[in-house]
Amino acid sequence: MNCYLGVDIGSISTKGVVIDENNNIITSSYIWTEGNPVNAVKNLIENLKEKLNGYAVKGIGTTGSARKLIGLLLNANIVKNEIMAHAIGTLSLYPDAKTILEIGGQDSKIILLNNGIITDYAMNTLCAAGTGSFLSSQAKRLNIPIEEFGPLSLKSTNPVKIAARCTVFAESDLIHKAQLGYKKEDIVAGLCKSIVLNYLNNVGKGKQIKSPVIFQGGVSKNVGVLKYFKEVLNTDVIVDPNSHLMGALGIAILAKKNSDGKIYSLDIQNIKFLTKANECKGCSNNCEILRIYKDNKLIDSWGNRCDKYIKN
Amino acid sequence: MANYYIPAHYLLEKIFDFEIINVPLITSKTIELGNKHSPEFVCTPFKYTLGTMIEALDMGANVLIQFGGGCRYGYYSELQEQILKDLGYKFELLNLITAGKANVKQIYKTIKRINKKINIIKCLYYLFITVKMVKYMDKIDDYIRQNIGFEVEKNSFNKLLEKMLEQFKTVNNPIKLYILYKKYLKKFKKLKINKPKNCLKVGVIGELYTLMEPFSNYYLEKELASFNIEIKRFTNVNYLLFKHKATINKALKKSKKYMKYKMCADASSNVYWAKYLGTNKYDGIIHIKSSFCTPEIGVMPILDKVAKDYNIPIIYFSFDANTSEVGIKTRLEAFYDMIEMRRK
Numbered sequence: 001m002n003c004y005l006g007v008d009i010g011s012i013s014t015k016g017v018v019i020d021e022n023n024n025i026i027t028s029s030y031i032w033t034e035g036n037p038v039n040a041v042k043n044l045i046e047n048l049k050e051k052l053n054g055y056a057v058k059g060i061g062t063t064g065s066a067r068k069l070i071g072l073l074l075n076a077n078i079v080k081n082e083i084m085a086h087a088i089g090t091l092s093l094y095p096d097a098k099t100i101l102e103i104g105g106q107d108s109k110i111i112l113l114n115n116g117i118i119t120d121y122a123m124n125t126l127c128a129a130g131t132g133s134f135l136s137s138q139a140k141r142l143n144i145p146i147e148e149f150g151p152l153s154l155k156s157t158n159p160v161k162i163a164a165r166c167t168v169f170a171e172s173d174l175i176h177k178a179q180l181g182y183k184k185e186d187i188v189a190g191l192c193k194s195i196v197l198n199y200l201n202n203v204g205k206g207k208q209i210k211s212p213v214i215f216q217g218g219v220s221k222n223v224g225v226l227k228y229f230k231e232v233l234n235t236d237v238i239v240d241p242n243s244h245l246m247g248a249l250g251i252a253i254l255a256k257k258n259s260d261g262k263i264y265s266l267d268i269q270n271i272k273f274l275t276k277a278n279e280c281k282g283c284s285n286n287c288e289i290l291r292i293y294k295d296n297k298l299i300d301s302w303g304n305r306c307d308k309y310i311k312n
Numbered sequence: 313m314a315n316y317y318i319p320a321h322y323l324l325e326k327i328f329d330f331e332i333i334n335v336p337l338i339t340s341k342t343i344e345l346g347n348k349h350s351p352e353f354v355c356t357p358f359k360y361t362l363g364t365m366i367e368a369l370d371m372g373a374n375v376l377i378q379f380g381g382g383c384r385y386g387y388y389s390e391l392q393e394q395i396l397k398d399l400g401y402k403f404e405l406l407n408l409i410t411a412g413k414a415n416v417k418q419i420y421k422t423i424k425r426i427n428k429k430i431n432i433i434k435c436l437y438y439l440f441i442t443v444k445m446v447k448y449m450d451k452i453d454d455y456i457r458q459n460i461g462f463e464v465e466k467n468s469f470n471k472l473l474e475k476m477l478e479q480f481k482t483v484n485n486p487i488k489l490y491i492l493y494k495k496y497l498k499k500f501k502k503l504k505i506n507k508p509k510n511c512l513k514v515g516v517i518g519e520l521y522t523l524m525e526p527f528s529n530y531y532l533e534k535e536l537a538s539f540n541i542e543i544k545r546f547t548n549v550n551y552l553l554f555k556h557k558a559t560i561n562k563a564l565k566k567s568k569k570y571m572k573y574k575m576c577a578d579a580s581s582n583v584y585w586a587k588y589l590g591t592n593k594y595d596g597i598i599h600i601k602s603s604f605c606t607p608e609i610g611v612m613p614i615l616d617k618v619a620k621d622y623n624i625p626i627i628y629f630s631f632d633a634n635t636s637e638v639g640i641k642t643r644l645e646a647f648y649d650m651i652e653m654r655r656k
Contacts, residue, residue, distance in 0.1 A: 065638070083646035118650045120625055123643055206616050284341035305531070 006252025012105030089250025130198030153224030590622025
């Protein structure tokens with residue numbers, strides 16, 4: 001039987017989904033990237049392989065911030081940005097979706113759809129305020145496992161107000177409130193609410209949010225954030241059980257559409273994959289040239305602004 | 313700024329008899345130098361020009377020329393002069409436009425002061441050629457922008473452009489310049505392109521410096537061309553010299569619905585252009601500016617409204633000295649995917 005693999009390599013987590021011809025998920029895996037996308041993907045593929053006996057992989061797609069590198073590693077037939085992947089993944093399950101709210105580890109985005117077509121999108125700019133990494137660093141500070149963050153926030157009856165614009169201000173505000181003796185659940189609830197307000201003020205600014213609204217990305221697993229989204233938007237917000245896998249699902253579907261019938265190998269365990277970076281001295285731009293080696297063979301390099309860069 | 317150093321060099325060389333120093337094209341070093349000595353929240357054109365000035369002074373320049381403009385830029389030359397003097401450089405700075413106005417008499421006086429033997433007729437004559445040169449360059453650039461995304465032989469457009477500019481440098485009278493221009497325009501039109509009739513078309517608007525200096529917008533137009541997109545850009549030096557006022561007046565008349573009063577720099581023109589792109593069925597608008605550019609920040613909500621009225625997608629980019637290039641690429645790629653999807 002044929003199957004298609006989609007891999008979404010984010011800053012915090014790496015997601016893999018394998019689908020069949022009818023877009024049904026055969027198996028999936030979700031692991032931490034831990035700053036090493038190559039290793040993460042190797043482990044991910046091992047996890048997925050267990051359930052793939054008798055299947056032939058006919059297409060591989062990669063998305064997420066390490067999409068280019070992993071695309072090379074896996075020999076992917078399609079490499080696409082996260083926005084497209086998330087939209088396609090969501091539309092396969094909710095064809096009438098109008099708004100997608102996505103909050104991931106380092107970035108957050110909003111995608112507006114109309115009749116299954118992306119009509120507008122926005123992504124957070126330079127700063128990681130209001131994203132998952134901020135939540136997890138604050139969870140560490142408060143010594144609460146991130147999984148318990150959401151349920152704990154639901155207990156609060158009086159969430160504290162936290163400055164929502166910027167993580168640095170939010171953090172000093174948070175410390176200040178903690179030192180005043182506020183209850184932990186109130187602080188946690190305040191944090192969840194600040195994520196929502198920050199998102200709507202920055203990413204969602206000027207965008208018309210129409211229902212059905214779908215909320216996804218790692219942070220969508222946080223029931224506290226979900227609760228405040230519903231409250232602030234005053235509408236129902238849908239979170240799919242696989243909301244964390246939407247990007248991977250989308251790219252798997254795109255890999256299926258783009259398939260050329262070739263069978264792809266998943267034996268990457270023993271491939272030595274190496275990235276070397278050095279500065280080109282051709283001019284004062286000093287471009288950082290990345291060279292990607294697969295089993296000690298140069299397969300690609302990028303980062304150059306001109307064609308002058310010295311090959312070595 | 314882009315290839316405009318060629319006509320500028322040409323004019324200065326012809327009217328002054330001292331050595332004109334061509335500063336190397338802007339690189340990361342330029343912005344690093346500029347960044348180091350600039351106030352943090354000043355816009356990036358300030359940083360780029362300051363960096364370029366330092367590079368020029370280090371190469372031995374002792375006369376610098378700067379213009380003023382219609383926004384905060386109007387005060388930049390005074391500020392830059394002060395910063396450079398504080399750094400210990402010795403030089404003379406010619407400010408051709410002060411307080412937003414070009415004072416012809418003043419300019420003449422300054423030129424006379426640094427070069428006593430100047431011949432006013434000769435000056436005007438070469439000024440005329442230079443202005444024409446800029447106009448022709450801009451016209452050729454327009455054609456390139458529309459077609460470079462579809463070139464069959466890689467780099468053929470840029471190679472021909474280089475050749476043309478090389479010849480422009482040697483011109484001595486306006487008629488010869490015109491003949492050269494016509495000749496090259498023909499050559500450009502003969503270059504093989506593979507352009508479908510209903511290709512994707514995108515308009516690029518925004519703050520002038522960021523639009524015109526490719527380094528400062530991270531080679532946005534090159535990136536767009538690689539997606540096989542036809543690009544429309546209104547801002548160029550010819551516009552700034554001759555059409556600026558007229559465009560703003562037209563913009564105020566034709567876009568009454570969106571604005572009542574004139575906005576500074578190119579903000580009003582941008583509203584008008586966005587409307588133009590909307591009515592002419594372009595596939596998208598890309599609005600770029602340097603971070604902290606006040607006029608362009610002011611115009612963004614209006615552009616949102618225009619985009620909504622004409623149902624045309626718009627995306628905003630703010631470029632700073634420390635912008636992540638990967639982030640820009642992701643957003644541009646997504647923009648391309650989106651307009652392509654909308655087409656279908």
